[in-house]
Amino acid sequence: MILSSKNIHDLIDARQEGFSLERPFYEDDKIFKRDMEKLVGERWVLADHASRIPNVGDYFLFEIGKESIIVIRSTTSKIEAFFNVCRHRGSQLCSEAQGNKKRLTCPYHAWTYQLDGTLRPPPQMPQEFDPSLFSLHACHIKEFNGFVFLCLSKGTPPDFEEEYGGFSETLNFHGFKNAKVAARRQYPNACNWKLVVENFLECYHCAPAHAEYCSVHSRDQLLALGAGPGSGSEAAVAKYQPIVDAWNTKAKSLGHPTSMIDRDETSLDMAQLVRLPVNDRDYQSETKDGHPASKILMGQFKTFDNGITSISFNPLGYVLASNDFAMVARFTPRTATETDIEVLWLVDETAVEGEDYDVENLMWVWDVTIKQDKIITEANYAGIKSSRYQPGPYSTQEARVETFIKWYINGIR
Ligand code: FES
Ligand SMILES: [Fe+2]
The missing domain is CATH 2.102.10.10 (Rieske [2Fe-2S] iron-sulphur domain)
Known part of the structure; x- marks a missing residue:
């Protein structure tokens, strides 16, 4: 089917709440052009x-x-x-x-x-x-x-300060300005950018797809907050909240930031900033065994608070920062069916490879996870191409995907 702008408007209007999108949103060139012009091209x-x-x-x-x-x-x-x-x-x-x-x-x-x-x-x-x-x-x-x-x-x-000024205190505390890139890796992905984002914003797939990621985090945590605030059901959040509250009290007592930003589908960027415990097993850092990835703490951390700072600037750019290293992920749309994924790993600029950190250990959690994500999102698109694909219903663990789709529809309308 060749889409006219009337067809696109009809598709937008026909979007069924709580269901994935119709096929053209994942492969049509005209819709991709519109995504780029009205949405991606107008954001930082x-x-x-x-x-x-x-x-x-x-x-x-x-x-x-x-x-x-x-x-x-x-x-x-x-x-x-x-x-x-x-x-x-x-x-x-x-x-x-x-x-x-x-x-x-x-x-x-x-x-x-x-x-x-x-x-x-x-x-x-x-x-x-x-x-x-x-x-x-x-x-x-x-x-x-x-x-x-x-x-x-x-x-x-858009006014950058208005969007991200509130992030500065936490970003500054992490010392990202005085960081260096310890590693970077590309994961070119043969599917539309929205499939990559949808996948990143839910943890419904974590148990079936990410054995390694699940070994680092706890089940209750992934059910409640696996893809950040707003990604799990209310019941799961209520069950996990006491652990978050106890960790917050500890982080505050150390003078570490605990603020939270969580913008919904009506905002420009769906931006989020939240600090959480790595897990409830005394992990200092988001690594295989919970031991630090680097001997040098970043920024103003003097001691580990066993927290992880999860930042989403918008659905295309994320930072997940332990106290001693950070992973930075960017999802960059290239064509209707191709998305560049690049991940950077940051450490303090004074940290020395081989002495203070081991690159393999630093990359382990997210390298294996993003490789798995590439396989499942490409399989997702392969199925969407079938004549039998039709939009399917979201689970309670995919609440943030629904938020994203509403944000997307608002953005291209
Ligand atoms: S000098 Fe650049 S196109 Fe001619
Ligand atoms: Fe994943």
Whole structure:
């Protein structure tokens, strides 16, 4: 079926509450275009950690949908972002995923731009040509507690402070600004970004799919909060709450942050920030055996509080931080049926690999879990392609998926 915008509106209006979406939402190019224009392109998206580009001229490419963005350190204190499109006839300027450039020279006819995006006067242009009118197209960029965010919007981006100002105290406590990337891994996923997000926002699949993740957490915890606040049933939350309350009291007594942010489907970003105990078995860190992943605590932690900070900037960007390391996950839509998943593991910038931390141990929980997620989400899409697929009903453990779908429908309407 080729969808017209009327068909899309009909599909949006026909969405049945408490059920998964109709097939076109998971594979139709027109709907994907709409997702990118109305929703993803109008939000701040988490791109990377600033430590990836420490020196002037260091850059990396951030590829999202059809866009390629050059994120480059233009001065010691400034990172800029430009669309990877030459202002002459449109060639891409950079093709390597990362590198260092003194200036950006187009491979086609050698138009050359300074690191601030301004064009140097090219040869053999007519006399009236004004290079100042042909700077690179800038992309909105915000550096925040060590993280780099981009917004593709042609207009004014959402007010960053209004969205995320309330996150600063906890992010600062974790010392993400003084972190380094100990490891990164890509998990290209052959399905629509919404299937990746839906899967990340429920823990109904944890018991059948994630033996390792379940060995680190307790059953009651996963039933109540396995995919964050709002992901489990009220009964499961009530049962687990005393453990959370006791942990909160302990964290407060240590002077550690315990604040909670939880925005619903009517908000811009569905943002969440919550601190919880790793489990109820004295695990200091989210590792195989609960022992620390790094000898160096991050930020302002002086002692382990056995907590984990779970942050969702929006459905595409997450940080799950123990006291000594953090995993950062970004889900980046590429096409209607392809999503880039990248995970970074952060430690304190002074921690030394092999001495203070072991990379395998650091990555273990989430590397094995995300690999399993790739298999189940791709199988999910394979089934959705069948003529017999029809939207199916959510369990009480998939409440946050319903919140996400409502947020999504609000966003593209
Ligand atoms: S397209 Fe870049 S110089 Fe011609
Ligand atoms: Fe999972």
